[in-house]
Amino acid sequence: GAGVSQSPSNKVTEKGKDVELRCDPISGHTALYWYRQSLGQGLEFLIYFQGNSAPDKSGLPSDRFSAERTGGSVSTLTIQRTQQEDSAVYLCASSPVLTEAFFGQGTRLTVV
Amino acid sequence: AQTVTQSQPEMSVQEAETVTLSCTYDTSENNYYLFWYKQPPSRQMILVIRQEAYKQQNATENRFSVNFQKAAKSFSLKISDSQLGDTAMYFCAFMRFNNDMRFGAGTRLTVKP
Numbered sequence: 308g309a310g311v312s313q314s315p316s317n318k319v320t321e322k323g324k325d326v327e328l329r330c331d332p333i334s335g336h337t338a339l340y341w342y343r344q345s346l347g348q349g350l351e352f353l354i355y356f357q358g359n360s361a362p363d364k365s366g367l368p369s370d371r372f373s374a375e376r377t378g379g380s381v382s383t384l385t386i387q388r389t390q391q392e393d394s395a396v397y398l399c400a401s402s403p404v405l406t407e408a409f410f411g412q413g414t415r416l417t418v419v
Numbered sequence: 420a421q422t423v424t425q426s427q428p429e430m431s432v433q434e435a436e437t438v439t440l441s442c443t444y445d446t447s448e449n450n451y452y453l454f455w456y457k458q459p460p461s462r463q464m465i466l467v468i469r470q471e472a473y474k475q476q477n478a479t480e481n482r483f484s485v486n487f488q489k490a491a492k493s494f495s496l497k498i499s500d501s502q503l504g505d506t507a508m509y510f511c512a513f514m515r516f517n518n519d520m521r522f523g524a525g526t527r528l529t530v531k532p
Contacts, residue, residue: 338518349425349524350510357518396462400520407454408512408520410464 309333311411313399319417320389328384328414332401339382340400340408341374350398356382389418423513425523432501433531439486440496440526442511452514453487455496458525459507467509470494501530 312331320326332339337358342350352366356376367373371390376382386393396415400408422445432438444453455467470478470487477485482499498505511523 338520340520342522347527350522352521355519363519398464400464402514402518402520405452405514405516405518407452407466407469408514413462 311399311401311409313397313411313414315414316412317415317417319419322391322418323388325385325387326389326416328386328397328399328416330382330384330399330401330411332380332382332399333403333409334380336401336403336409337379338402338404338408339376340402341382341384342398342400343368344396344398344413346395353384353397386416389416391418394418423511423521423523425511425526427526428524429527429529431529431531432498434501434503436501437497437499438501438528440498440509440511440528442494442496442523444492444494444511444513446492446513446515448515450516453485453494454512454514455483455485455494456510456512456522457505457507458510459504464510468496498528503530503532506530 314329339356341353354374355363371387374384394417396413398413400410402408424443451472453470457465457467468478468480468483477487484497486495508525510525514520
């Protein structure tokens with residue numbers, strides 16, 4: 308595709324359920340990032356993948372959060388046992404080597 | 420970890436005037452990249468301008484320019500001839516040489532008619 312694609316665009320889930328958020332990066336981009344953005348706030352770093360290197364998971368807020376990137380392409384962010392404080396927009400971005408990151412439209416997650 | 424600080428949570432400017440958004444960062448590295456992104460209400464992140472740390476010349480893109488002070492670790496964005504469409508959140512970002520990218524907390528800019 309022409310850009311970074313995220314799905315779903317909106318997700319409403321019940322507290323305690325697990326959710327999976329998907330990111331399709333731009334083909335050939337080696338770096339992939341996940342950020343979380345609460346309403347009106349900045350971008351909170353979650354996790355970063357670069358090529359075949361071990362991902363930088365230092366931003367994941369708890370062990371309920373995990374992410375994987377299969378085949379160096381598609382990435383899935385999983386949140387287990389969702390809590391209301393997980394409600395936010397989750398943004399994915401990808402980047403070729405040493406240039407700007409290109410963002411998807413984000414997934415708005417609402418935990419009720 | 421690298422830190423990026425935007426000290427102005429909100430700013431406003433009259434249409435056609437000039438406004439400067441501040442950004443400072445902390446790093447021990449010599450080679451890196453800096454960016455300003457714009458996020459309008461549509462939520463889509465849009466690159467405004469980029470600066471390579473090894474370049475001394477300040478980057479310029481039409482009405483947008485930066486003042487990059489490497490020794491002071493400062494990277495401010497100047498918007499000239501502000502337009503209503505410039506109303507958005509603006510984020511400063513730092514990218515390490517391994518592509519690791521971190522953002523500041525953002526500045527909400529409102530352009531008033």
